[in-house]
Amino acid sequence: MLGTAQLKTLLINELPRMRRFAYSLTGNKSDADDLVQSLVEKLLRKGIKKNIPAIPWFLKVCKNLWIDETRANQSRRKLAESSAQEPIAENEAGPENDQMAQILKAMEQLNDEQRQLVGLVIVEGFSYAEAARTLDIPVGTVMSRVARARAKLAQLLTAP
Amino acid sequence: MLSEQDHQLISASLDGELEPEQDLAFKRRLLQDPELNKQYQTLKALDQNLKNTFGDIANAPVPQQLAALLVNDKKVEDDQQQTAKNSHWRFLALAASVGAIGLLSFFGFQNSTNDTMSLALTKALNTQPSMEMKQLDQNSQFIALQSFRHNDGRVCREYLVNDTDTQSHLVACITNQHWQVEFQQDSALSESEYYVTVTAEENKTIEFYLKKAITGAKLSTDDELKQIKDGWL
Secondary structure: OOOHHHHHHHHHHHHHHHHHHHHHHHOOHHHHHHHHHHHHHHHHHHOOOOOOOHHHHHHHHHHHHHHHHHHHOOOHHHHHHHHHOOOOOOOOOOOOOHHHHHHHHHHHOOOHHHHHHHHHHHHOOOOHHHHHHHHOOOHHHHHHHHHHHHHHHHHHHHOO | OOOHHHHHHHHHHHOOOOOHHHHHHHHHHHHHOHHHHHHHHHHHHHHHHHHHHHHHHHHOOOOHHHHHHOOOOOHHHHHHHHHHHHHHHHHHHHHHHHHHHHHHHHHHHHHOOOOOOOHHHHHHHHHOOOOOOEEOOOOOEEEEEEEEEEOOOOEEEEEEEEOOOEEEEEEEEEEOOEEEEEEEEEEEOOOOOOOOOOOHHHHHHHHHHHHHHEEEEEOOHHHHHHHHHHOOO
8 A cells, every 4th residue: 555645645645636627527626625524635645555646546535535425415406406596605716707606506517427438538637548447438429428528518508 | 519429529539539530530530620630729728727727736835634634654755845845846847948948949840851841840830739720831731630659669740741731640759859750641632522521441551550650549639739739859
C-alpha cells in the first residue's frame, strides 16, 4: 500500500482533476467539493495499492460514491429542482456566465452514465479504453454513449 | 438528418479514437458534406464549452475542511500559494505571447523566404485550427486536416487547398521558423470527382508519407490551440 504521506501528495496533485470530474457529475460546485471530500476521506481510510494507476482509480471511487449518494437520497433530484427556483445563496459560487449556466442545465438532462462519460472522456480526455476500464463497460458502449451524450447536449443547447 | 453512425464518427474523431486511415477518410468527407461539417463544428465548440465550464471550479477556493484533510505539513498551503503565483505568471506569459504573436506575425510576413507560399496561406497555417475552413482568396479555400510532430521533432500540419478545379494535399513543417512544404499532391477536382473519395493509389501515397513522418504524436485539439497561441515555435 502507498504510505499516507505519498497518498496525500498524489491527492493534492490530482485535486484539480477530481474536482472537475465531481463538478461534471453534480453540476454544482459546493456539491462537487462535498463529493471530493467524501472521496478523499475514503481513500485516506482505505488506502491505495502501489501499482494501481491512481487517477482512474480515484475517479472510479468518486463515481461510485456519487451513485451511492444519489441512491441514498432519492429525493435529491426533486430537492435540486425546487431549490433551482430559489436564488443562489451569497456564499455559493454559481456559474461564471450564461453559457456555463446553459451547459449545466443541459447536463442535468443527461442520464447518469452519459454524464460520467462526458466527465471522463470529453472533460478529462480519457481514451475510450481507459473510460471503459474505469466504468466497467465495453469500449463499444463508451463510444455510443459518448456520441449520444454529445448529440443530446448539442440539441439541447441549440434548441430555440 | 445525420445518422447515429455519423454521430459516432464525429464523436470518435473528436476524441482521437479513429485509426489514421479512417480519420483521413472522415475528414475528406467533412469537406464534401456541409451538414456533417456543421455538426462537427458544433460538437467541437461544445467540447470546448464543457471543458471551460467544468474547469471553472479551479477558480473556486478549495474548502478549508477538504484542504485540512490533505495537509502533509504545509504542502496544501504552499501549493495554493504556488497556484496563485502561477496564475500571475500565466497571465504575464499570456500577455507576452499575445504580443509575441503580433510581432512574429509581422516579422514572419515581412521575412518569409518561401516564395511559393502566399501570405494568406502562411497566416492560415499559423492561425486556423484543424477542420475550420478559411477562404484564402476569391477562388481558393484552405482547411487543415491535422497537426502532428514529425519524427525529427518539427511541428507539421497536413492540409488541403482547393481552388476552382484543383485540390492540393500538402504537409508543411516549421523549418527555421517558417513553414516549409514537405509533401504535395495535386489532383483534379472536377464536378464528377467532387463527391468521390480519393483513389487507393493517392491514399497510399499520403499514408506512406505520414507513416514515415509521424511518430504517433498527433497534436490534440488543446495542443494545437496552444501552438496557435504560441506562434508554432
